Amino acid sequence: xxxxxxxxxxxxxxxxxxxxxxxxxxxxxxxxxxxxxxxxxxxxxxxxxxxxxxxxxxxxxxxxxxxxxxxxxxxxxxxxxxxxxxxxxxxxxxxxxxxxxxxxxxxxxxxxxxxxxxxxxxxxxxxxxxxxxxxxxxxxxxxxxxxxxxxxxxxxxxxxxxxxxxxxxxxxxxxxxxxxxxxxxxx
Amino acid sequence: xxxxxxxxxxxxxxxxxxxxxxxxxxxxxxxxxxxxxxxxxxxxxxxxxxxxxxxxxxxxxxxxxxxxxxxxxxxxxxxxxxxxxxxxxxxxxxxxxxxxxxxxxxxxxxxxxxxxxxxxxxxxxxxxxxxxxxxxxxxxxxxxxxxxxxxxxxxxxxxxxxxxxxxxxxxxxxxxxxxxxxxxxxx
DNA sequence: AAACTATGAATGAATG
DNA sequence: CATTCATTCATAGTTT
Numbered sequence: 001x002x003x004x005x006x007x008x009x010x011x012x013x014x015x016x017x018x019x020x021x022x023x024x025x026x027x028x029x030x031x032x033x034x035x036x037x038x039x040x041x042x043x044x045x046x047x048x049x050x051x052x053x054x055x056x057x058x059x060x061x062x063x064x065x066x067x068x069x070x071x072x073x074x075x076x077x078x079x080x081x082x083x084x085x086x087x088x089x090x091x092x093x094x095x096x097x098x099x100x101x102x103x104x105x106x107x108x109x110x111x112x113x114x115x116x117x118x119x120x121x122x123x124x125x126x127x128x129x130x131x132x133x134x135x136x137x138x139x140x141x142x143x144x145x146x147x148x149x150x151x152x153x154x155x156x157x158x159x160x161x162x163x164x165x166x167x168x169x170x171x172x173x174x175x176x177x178x179x180x181x182x183x184x185x186x187x
Numbered sequence: 188x189x190x191x192x193x194x195x196x197x198x199x200x201x202x203x204x205x206x207x208x209x210x211x212x213x214x215x216x217x218x219x220x221x222x223x224x225x226x227x228x229x230x231x232x233x234x235x236x237x238x239x240x241x242x243x244x245x246x247x248x249x250x251x252x253x254x255x256x257x258x259x260x261x262x263x264x265x266x267x268x269x270x271x272x273x274x275x276x277x278x279x280x281x282x283x284x285x286x287x288x289x290x291x292x293x294x295x296x297x298x299x300x301x302x303x304x305x306x307x308x309x310x311x312x313x314x315x316x317x318x319x320x321x322x323x324x325x326x327x328x329x330x331x332x333x334x335x336x337x338x339x340x341x342x343x344x345x346x347x348x349x350x351x352x353x354x355x356x357x358x359x360x361x362x363x364x365x366x367x368x369x370x371x372x373x374x
Numbered sequence: 375a376a377a378c379t380a381t382g383a384a385t386g387a388a389t390g
Numbered sequence: 391c392a393t394t395c396a397t398t399c400a401t402a403g404t405t406t
Contacts, residue, residue, distance in 0.1 A: 023382055023401070045394085048272050071383060078396070079381085085396095210386055210397070258387060265392070266385085 024068045029061035034072055044077055046070075211255045216248035221259055231264050233257075 026034065037043045037054070046054060046069070055069045213221065224230045224241065233241065233256070242256045 025382080025402070047393095048269070068382080072381095074394085075381065075383085077394085081395080082397090208398080212386075212398095255386080259385095261391085262385070262387085268392080 024064065026064075026068075026072070027062035030058045030064060033058060033061075034069070038073075038076060044073060046073055211251060213251075213255075213259070214249040217245045217251060220245060220248075221256070225260075225263060231260060233260055 034054075048066075051066050051069045051073075055064055055066045058064045058069070221241075224233075238253055238256045238260075242251055242253045245251045245256070
């Protein structure tokens with residue numbers, strides 16, 4: 001693509017007022033919660049359902065959409081890997097230059113405050129409730145869902161139904177056309 | 188403050204100038220045609236024959252391979268579904284733009300007349316197709332006709348264990364040579 | 375204000 | 391087909 005048509009030079013028809021940036025930016029509380037989730041549980045692979053829940057929860061702290069949460073986790077993982085990858089790129093020659101900085105990212109570190117000072121009395125359906133007056137110094141224990149060990153990736157492809165590929169015509173055995181119907185259903 | 192030197196600082200624009208990138212990117216004409224196909228008749232499930240045909244025509248506008256077309260449609264579908272899934276909980280704020288991905292960046296999408304005998308609607312899950320195709324402006328008139336030869340698509344994954352038949356000596360040679368992006372080391 | 379960095383977003387490719 | 395990975399574009403913020 002020579003030049004992407006991503007030039008919001010004239011307002012991409014978003015929510016933002018004309019002139020402002022259209023791009024979402026996490027509010028401090030939102031960022032805190034997101035990081036907390038990640039840190040506390042090594043949460044990295046939220047399912048679409050979980051993304052929705054998280055998003056819903058975060059809406060109290062500012063405008064946010066599912067895609068924002070989705071991208072946030074996506075970028076988190078991507079950049080962690082990217083960093084690690086760069087490390088492996090150490091020159092194996094004779095001269096080593098330790099010219100790289102430490103890995104400390106902009107992460108506010110583990111010293112996050114996590115103090116839910118704001119009371120919200122939120123509780124749409126009891127799924128995502130946290131604010132209850134008692135908070136520790138720990139990351140927000142956002143009980144989004146039960147995470148029983150490997151349940152984080154509870155995305156087991158229930159290979160059910162061997163749906164037929166195309167409705168007709170091609171009979172090429174394309175290995176990429178596996179048909180596995182997955183019913184991501186939980187809770 | 189991290190070592191994130193990712194900018195050549197010499198391109199000025201760094202818009203991936205002369206095809207230095209390993210990965211394929213549709214040229215404007217190619218993108219226009221692809222979108223047109225999809226828009227014109229809700230074309231979402233191209234058969235391997237059709238993929239090949241499309242690819243053939245798109246080659247006039249730049250380097251492209253079957254797999255690129257294949258992936259393009261694959262991603263198109265995947266992301267539409269993903270979008271719908273995330274939008275199931277439409278925010279009631281009213282001030283949100285449900286714009287996960289604006290598909291209508293340019294006024295492309297129309298024209299191109301596919302005349303293949305095979306049907307293309309497979310509402311696997313009740314998906315509704317936008318059967319617009321009201322008027323055909325004329326841009327390319329890609330003459331996609333029903334299969335003329337035999338199977339085409341070989342195996343995209345050469346390292347598969349299941350050596351599915353396909354000993355076919357098709358006229359088309361799909362050079363699905365997955366470029367080793369592992370290089371990832373550019374000057 | 376230019377240069378740089380961090381990061382949201384987009385999309386091609388890959389995996390299961 | 392659903393998810394995830396990898397790479398890149400674009401830009402809000404910050405530093406100089």
